[in-house]
Amino acid sequence: MKPDGQGKSPGQADRRSVLVWDLPTRLFHWLAVVLVAGAYATWRLNWMDWHVRIGEALLALVLFRLLWGCFGSETARFRSFVASPAAAFRHLRHGLRREADVQVGHNPAGGWMVLLLLALMLGETLSGLYINNDIADKGPLTEWVPASVANAITALHTILWDALLAAVALHMLAIALYAVAKGHNLLLPMLTGRKPLPARIATPRLASALLALLLLGVGAAAAALLTAYL
Structure with a gap:
């Protein structure tokens, strides 16, 4: 009988299933x-x-994610995955190198993609709310904003939508490249929450479901206020 870990590749030895993404x-x-x-x-x-x-x-959901990025689980917090631009470029430089996956949460480049997608969804939903209120003449700001600014917001809504679609396509391409070139399955952990990691890596701390519900309520309330007053 072979000892534990014998016969496995170095990248597979001494790994355990870790919950890295909370519900x-x-x-x-x-x-989203x-x-x-x-x-x-x-x-x-x-x-x-x-x-x-x-x-x-979608606006309520994005506002929740922004709050969850400040107060939620360790891997969801911005401070845990937003790296410097230099670190993101260094990661991309070796992006196609085949190696064992030891990343607990988002990698340095993926963290910036998360920020980009959140920013685009936030801008798209906020500009969409203003356009809807302008058409329905129900938002207080519709009477205060000059026509030129209102037209610019309408144009921005279209631009942000195209940018969002492009970012989504880039995100999907990156997932496919990681799967083919590096052998990293990024989709399965986002479905199950779990991924195999070396035993030396600590399990990330998770926030409570009750906190998530509270922050979701705050996000929904904020979205409702913006819907009424934007």
Whole structure:
């Protein structure tokens, strides 16, 4: 009988399954996918009432993720995965090198992609709220903003949407390249929450589900206020 670890490659030896992504982070990720796809479908079908509702739901979700990035689980916090631009470029320079996956959360480049996607979704939903209120003449700011600014916000809404689609495509391409070139499956951990990591790596600290529900309520309330007053 072979001792434990014998016959395994160095990258597989002494690994254990670790919960790296909590349920709130995973739910945010996949709900955002569904809502962005729904926003696209309702826009193409000209179902604008549904398009607006989806935008409001996405805004509440993004506001929750921003709060979760400050107060949530260790791997979800911005301070744990937002690296310097230099670190992100160094990571990209060796992005196609085949090596064992020892990353607990987002890698340095992936962290910046998360920030970009969140910023684009936030800008898109906020500009969409203003446009809807301008059309319906129900937002207090619609009477205070000059026509030139209102037109600029409308143009920005289109620009941000195109940028968001491009960022999503780049994100999907990166996932495929990591799977083929590096042998890293980034999708499965975002589904199950778990990934195999060396035993020497500490398990990340997770925040409570109750805190997640509280922050989701705060995000939803903030979205409702912005819907009424933007």
